[in-house]
Amino acid sequence: MSISIVDVVPHLRQIFAVALVALQPFHGLRRTRSLQRFTSTAGRLSAYRSIVLWTWTTSAVAVVLILPGNILLTERRVDDMFWLLGVTPVRLGLSILIGILIFAFFVQMVFLGSTTDRRAQYAKVAGSFRFFLPVTTEERCWWLAVSLTAGICEEVLYRGYLLQFFSGKFEGSLSLGLTAAWLLSSVAFGLAHFYQGVRAIAKTAVVGALLGILAILTGNLILPILVHALMDAGHLWTYRPQQDDPNKADRLIRGYDLTS
Template sequence: MDISASFSPPGLLLACALTAYLAFAAPALGKRQYDRLARRRDHEPGALVRMYRQWIAEEWVWVAVTALVLLLSPGVGLADLGFAMPSHFGKVAPAVIGMSGAFVISVVTARRLAGSGRTMPGLEGMRELLPRTSAERWHALAMSVTAGVCEEIVYRGLLIALGVGALGLSTTAAAALALAVFAVGHLYQGWMSMLGVAVAGCALTALYLTTGSLLLPILMHALMDIRGLVFTPQPARRTVGHAA
């Protein structure tokens, strides 16, 4: 993939400010919000919906900032941020088919585990995000689609272009740095879950660099989040019998 992004000083300043927020402030803030949700959810029915709304609004602000960076930087084209039709689809078709199959298998597995009171491995750190009501489920769907679109545009599109165009890194090095920021952004899920996020991020990054487009990464990212949030049922509560 060829990236030739040339950021203007105002665009570079704005992009660096957003990157610093994503790398340092957002992870700490997200963890604080998730911990507060865990404390309040059982006695505040609207807690999860409110947090989803906050996260959805925040991620679209990231995209708005990215759009402003583009407007301020004539030397950065849309294609430099992955806004292009995918190429070399034949090279990634097996991976896309495999990821789609894994999606179906994981949904079935999650439902079976939930029936026995267990959580899908890797999802323990986001258990409080699983919806319990129809309103929460719709917001989880909106959050999943938002994450698929916004996080790919920012973490994959903008940050890789920034690493190449501003830091002079190779595409591979810039992608690795962007992946690290992406994984840290999921700090609230705990270190073990962050490893799973990093693996998923590697697959999405490979799709992006191979096709030169964010289209497939956005689609696959949204599907993975829909599987994790919408199609993962709450584990059944185990009841403890009383001795006679």
């Protein structure tokens, strides 16, 4: 009895979804834990390059698996998510709220990066994440690549593939409805940031939920991709240690024991 590729693909889609939810949070965890103990330019650059390569590879797999469907389109009907798509006041209210939150985030980002003192305050707040933030010019260039990668590929994986998988948009997927798919894909997105700690998981899941609503309201991933990439790239504006604290930057470049 011969098995065709058509028969295998639905199973491959299921395996990929399980791996994305259950295994992705642990990818690179050992390297990240090492950076949290001792960070350096060499370590951060290695992490950035690995993230770019791995994330683009997994996204390419997702795009191929969902063919002939379009992973950038969020297919939805009013009855898929009636409480949002079928209730005009809710739809308009959430659209306005998300717009205000995004605008407020970028205004705050511009404000925090506008003076040396404000950037110093931001550096203190971001202290637990400094092991991963870029310092040198080369790191900052790679960070831009990481930001673009996260904006495009994470939206493709979580608001594209998983959202469609959980909502039953292609063969082999689960038919849980769009609301459940939105919630589950948001939780999976939060878990993917497991290396940042429990608080970051919750925070990232909320951000994922907002980006998911944005994708559902607009019907595609273009706006979520743009917002996501700009949010990550914003660290380049608010965090400039070589300019603001050369001595600290030198230690971060050569190697900084964060456990001491």
